[in-house]
Amino acid sequence: MKRFSLFIILLLCLVLSGCNLRVNWVPGREVLISSDNVELTGAEVRILSLAYKTEFESIYSDLLGDSFWDTEVSSEMSYEDYIKEYFVFRECRALIYLEEQARSENLSLSDIEEELISDTAKAVYEKMSADDHAYTRASENDMARLMRHYYIAIREVSRLSPDEASVSDEESRVADFSVIRLSSRADAEAVMERMSQGESFTKLASECTIDRETVYSAAKGELIPELDEAVFSMKDGETSDIIEAAGSFFIIRLNSSYNLLLSLNNKRNIIANRTFGGWSDFYREQEDKVILRRNKLLWEEIRLNTEGDYTDFGFFEALSDFR
Numbered sequence: 001m002k003r004f005s006l007f008i009i010l011l012l013c014l015v016l017s018g019c020n021l022r023v024n025w026v027p028g029r030e031v032l033i034s035s036d037n038v039e040l041t042g043a044e045v046r047i048l049s050l051a052y053k054t055e056f057e058s059i060y061s062d063l064l065g066d067s068f069w070d071t072e073v074s075s076e077m078s079y080e081d082y083i084k085e086y087f088v089f090r091e092c093r094a095l096i097y098l099e100e101q102a103r104s105e106n107l108s109l110s111d112i113e114e115e116l117i118s119d120t121a122k123a124v125y126e127k128m129s130a131d132d133h134a135y136t137r138a139s140e141n142d143m144a145r146l147m148r149h150y151y152i153a154i155r156e157v158s159r160l161s162p163d164e165a166s167v168s169d170e171e172s173r174v175a176d177f178s179v180i181r182l183s184s185r186a187d188a189e190a191v192m193e194r195m196s197q198g199e200s201f202t203k204l205a206s207e208c209t210i211d212r213e214t215v216y217s218a219a220k221g222e223l224i225p226e227l228d229e230a231v232f233s234m235k236d237g238e239t240s241d242i243i244e245a246a247g248s249f250f251i252i253r254l255n256s257s258y259n260l261l262l263s264l265n266n267k268r269n270i271i272a273n274r275t276f277g278g279w280s281d282f283y284r285e286q287e288d289k290v291i292l293r294r295n296k297l298l299w300e301e302i303r304l305n306t307e308g309d310y311t312d313f314g315f316f317e318a319l320s321d322f323r
Contacts, residue, residue: 034096054310101156129310176216231254237255
């Protein structure tokens with residue numbers, strides 16, 4: 001089960017409303033978006049733009065075809081312009097706001113933190129293809145600077161959040177279990193009978209289930225209610241009775257009531273969601289105060305509707321190392 005808990009998606013959900021902007025074109029400068037004290041260069045913004053480009057193409061290309069970037073969101077805005085304005089630019093605005101706040105508190109990073117940022121940037125940069133490099137025109141140092149903005153932003157979100165998130169082990173618990181799914185109660189009863197005669201659950205699952213997979217992991221609330229209740233009330237090694245749900249018949253064996261690694265990761269994700277949720281209310285009260293300068297020429301040069309051998313170089317996933 002893939003868990004996508006990126007800082008970036010949470011942050012974006014919070015900044016979609018309007019903001020007063022002072023937008024100037026500053027000829028001859030490679031700074032693309034800036035405030036009085038914080039700057040994002042063209043290379044940094046192009047890295048972020050490419051990360052969004054590949055992310056959205058992976059989601060929508062199969063559904064809408066290669067021309068989805070030309071799809072009109074409104075009579076005045078294409079999908080490409082919408083992603084640039086409401087995702088890339090608003091993300092940059094939030095990063096700058098958070099770093100301004102950090103500077104006002106005289107934030108400093110330790111050598112260990114700086115090393116983490118540098119190592120993460122290097123790993124991500126090395127995953128980029130030749131076309132990725134041509135698109136961004138960015139160096140490893142550019143990647144490191146952008147990663148540093150994010151590291152500071154994530155720290156500031158935690159500091160500015162009004163409520164401290166608290167999550168219990170039970171709430172974040174992830175269980176491992178095996179499932180035999182059958183299309184009729186008669187088939188399910190036949191499997192239960194064979195099990196009572198000594199045949200192993202694993203053997204019967206392999207032979208009888210109508211699904212390709214039999215082993216799963218899930219957190220509380222991720223399964224349909226009937227299965228969720230069964231999985232999270234059983235003891236390790238226990239096998240359920242026949243469970244009828246969603247037009248099928250299930251027999252479940254609980255392999256482990258607490259997958260330590262996945263449970264810890266789930267707890268971290270829940271805390272992050274709550275932290276960013278608390279910060280969102282705070283930020284909405286502040287965003288109208290964000291005054292930025294934007295280099296119009298450099299901004300208009302950034303295109304998402306381009307062809308090339310672009311890769312998912314793991315930018316968003318890497319941000320989870322900073323939490």
